[in-house]
């Protein structure tokens with residue numbers, strides 16, 4: 001049997017959400033669990049080309065088994081019109097078999113997002129990303145205000161999950177508080193998942 005891991009599952013077109021995923025993965029490892037980074041392919045219409053099974057660079061594409069076997073989940077997406085991006089929603093829409101068997105019930109989950117504008121929908125995206133995870137019976141986790149960066153931030157960072165303000169050109173790097181909150185979320189998720197796994201014996 002493999003060691004418990006947190007699945008850090010994200011979609012990223014231009015790299016900002018991918019960088020958040022890497023920071024969350026570091027937090028997971030600081031929390032004592034392995035982080036498994038996985039992405040999802042872009043979606044295309046029927047008449048468009050089909051992408052190869054293995055991406056040219058970066059994280060591998062997630063399988064249903066990656067999700068089924070995880071001890072906890074960190075789910076990340078760029079904000080698109082105040083909501084998660086279609087490729088991630090498409091992947092989630094393909095998880096009915098796990099819903100039917102209740103595979104994810106009782107596992108902790110957290111969400112993260114990146115936006116171009118500071119008030120362009122981080123909270124709406126984060127909260128709506130939690131909805132399908134609640135349908136799966138997962139335990140939603142946020143970031144507590146005992147994390148000092150939550151009050152200090154001038155960029156992203158919310159109690160509903162980690163966030164990043166990438167700017168209009170998408171080039172603003174993660175700042176100190178955004179990094180601290182990504183890591184805190186990953187760490188909290190790992191520590192909670194480890195406790196729950198222990199409880200299950």
Ligand SMILES: Cc1cc2nc3c(=O)[nH]c(=O)nc-3n(C[C@H](O)[C@H](O)[C@H](O)COP(=O)(O)O)c2cc1C
Pocket residue numbers: 011012013014015016017018077078079080081082083114115116117118119120121166170
């Ligand atoms: C179709 C589309 C819709 C978007 N909608 C929003 C939005 O509602 N609010 C916002 O601030 N940024 C929006 N953006 C910008 C992205 O959220 C932002 O560039 C993000 O940092 C990209 O993440 P990535 O680098 O991981 O791809 C949108 C981008 C696209 C392509």
